[in-house]
Amino acid sequence: MSKLKNKVAIVTGGGSGIGRAIAELFANEGAEVHILDLNAEVGQTVVDEIVARGGQAKVHACNVGVQEEVVAIVSAIGHVDILVNNAGIAHVGNLENCAATDFERVFNVNVKGAYNALYAVIPAMKKQGAGAILNLASIAAVVGIADRFAYSMSKGAIYAMSMSVARDYMKDNIRCNSISPARVHTPFVDGFIAKNYPGQEAEMFEKLSQSQPIGRMAKPAEIAKLALFLCSEDAAFITGNDYPIDGGFIKLNN
Structure with missing residues (x-):
């Protein structure tokens, strides 16, 4: 299994859930995986398991909402082939139940965190003339979900940023897509x-x-398999797309 042999991949929020499944699968496919996670202890557990199986991985304690931290880590890594913007938090509540502090907290992690990682990796990818970026959006970006005001806002931004980056950096051979899971x-x-x-x-x-x-x-491993495809050379002709992985939620939930 070597779809990502000799590739260097960054996975934000790779210490648990979907991010963990992606980090583990990418490492199994030959990538050198760098996990950026606020909880370095949890991330280290994932790294230890990857290394025990013969893979390559490292954890970096990082608040993705702080640009200086993200830029410093990416600069230290150097060459980056793949970025998966997975780090995110949720908030339950409609507009009236979403205080300014709630809104800002979700924005800083889900939106600004993704922006910071994009801001950090794009120069390196431009210099090497290639790169694959995958952003984790959600069905909430395109379908009204009750009591998910702030979360929906953030995932709509992820979708829009993905399309913008795909358009702006196509000439640099940088692909950018997003995936939109339902409940995982x-x-x-x-x-x-x-x-x-x-x-x-x-x-x-x-x-x-x-x-x-x-x-x-959905199972996290199922999301990871779609992420692998979109970040591998199998998807070399795919950019500027969002892929629902939703068990029929968008089209069939009538």
């Missing part, structure tokens, strides 16, 4: 259910699963 079974989902529905965990998990037309949540 990650530790965040389990934590959300446990916090908000104590004693009803199994019932709520089933309810959330059935909200997808396919009848279940």
Whole structure:
């Protein structure tokens, strides 16, 4: 398995959930993976497992919302072939339940964090004349999701930034795409259910699963496989696209 042999990949938020699955799969496919995560201890656990399997990985403690931190880390890494902007946080609430502090917190991680990583890697990719960028958007970017005002805002921005970067840097042989998952079974989902529905965990998990037309949540590994395709040479002719991976949610949830 060597779709990413000799490639250097950055995965933000690679310590858990979708980011972890992407980091592990990319390493299995031969990439040297650099995880940027606010929680370096969690990220190190992923790195240790990758290295134990013979892969190459390193964790960098990083607040993606602080541009200086991101730029310094990317500069130290040097050559970067792939960037996966995965780091993100959620907020539950409509406009009236979204305080300015909530809005700014989501914006700083989900939007500014992605911008900072793009800002850091584009010069290196231009210099080497190639690069693949993948941004994690969401079905919330194009479909109204109840009580997800700030989160939807952030993922709409991710979608728009992806298209803009794809257009502006096509001449530099830099590809940029986004993917839009529906609900994915990650530790965040389990934590959300446990916090908000104590004693009803199994019932709520089933309810959330059935909200997808396919009848279940996605697995992080399934998202990672699409990420691998879009960041590999198999997708060399693909740029400026968003790919829903949603169990039929957008088209079939009538």
